[in-house]
Amino acid sequence: MTQDEFDNLLTWLNPNRDLAAKKYREIYDTLVRLFSWRGYHDAEELADEVVDRVMVKAKGFVETYVGDPALYFYGVAKNVSRERDRRLPNEPLTPNLPITEEPVVDEEESSEATLLRECMKKCLRALDRGERELVSSYYEASKRSKITYRKTLAEQLRIETNALRVRVFRIRTRIKQCVEDCLKDKKEMK
Numbered sequence: 001m002t003q004d005e006f007d008n009l010l011t012w013l014n015p016n017r018d019l020a021a022k023k024y025r026e027i028y029d030t031l032v033r034l035f036s037w038r039g040y041h042d043a044e045e046l047a048d049e050v051v052d053r054v055m056v057k058a059k060g061f062v063e064t065y066v067g068d069p070a071l072y073f074y075g076v077a078k079n080v081s082r083e084r085d086r087r088l089p090n091e092p093l094t095p096n097l098p099i100t101e102e103p104v105v106d107e108e109e110s111s112e113a114t115l116l117r118e119c120m121k122k123c124l125r126a127l128d129r130g131e132r133e134l135v136s137s138y139y140e141a142s143k144r145s146k147i148t149y150r151k152t153l154a155e156q157l158r159i160e161t162n163a164l165r166v167r168v169f170r171i172r173t174r175i176k177q178c179v180e181d182c183l184k185d186k187k188e189m190k
Contacts, residue, residue: 005055012062027070031077037157038081039133046084050077075084085129118180123175140170149175 013027014020031050053076058065065072078175124132141149156165 005059006061009051009058011054012058012065021069027073031073032073033158034077037079037134038128038130040081040084046077046080047081053080103122104179115183115186119179120175121184122182125176126178128170129173135168135171135175138164 010017010020010024013023026169028047028051032043035046040046050073054073057076124135127135137148137153140146150164151161154161157164159167
């Protein structure tokens with residue numbers, strides 16, 4: 001990135017240099033939060049990638065673009081996210097939730113528990129990456145520390161703790177329904 005390219009980008013965001021810098025910072029921070037929420041550990045690098053791509057493309061359409069430039073950044077971020085997911089489709093989410101590994105089955109374990117584990121694994125994979133990360137993170141801590149941990153998680157996502165609970169509850173409800181449907185299907189196949 002050259003200084004001229006960056007200056008052109010700022011001019012596109014706002015002719016007033018100070019307002020343009022503020023707008024750029026808001027967009028950049030939003031991109032980092034967006035990638036973090038989706039579970040990417042290199043959110044800042046991905047935000048940099050978005051800015052670099054927008055700078056290259058912006059040269060050709062700055063004068064003709066109509067609308068909020070931030071929306072263009074977010075569209076590019078969506079594409080960067082899709083490309084990233086294609087490159088790493090089955091990457092384990094965290095060391096605490098190895099979804100891609102095959103479960104270790106105890107010989108004494110009932111077939112019902114095995115079916116439940118298989119369905120749970122399938123349903124977790126059906127979630128998008130951000131939802132899996134959120135659920136995994138939400139249930140990471142235990143006892144007293146989970147209260148503090150969940151407050152911190154909500155702060156990182158810049159939402160209230162109640163909004164975090166609601167979001168996780170909705171995801172859990174979908175997982176539960178998916179598992180029930182999966183178990184029903186597997187039992188019918190037998």
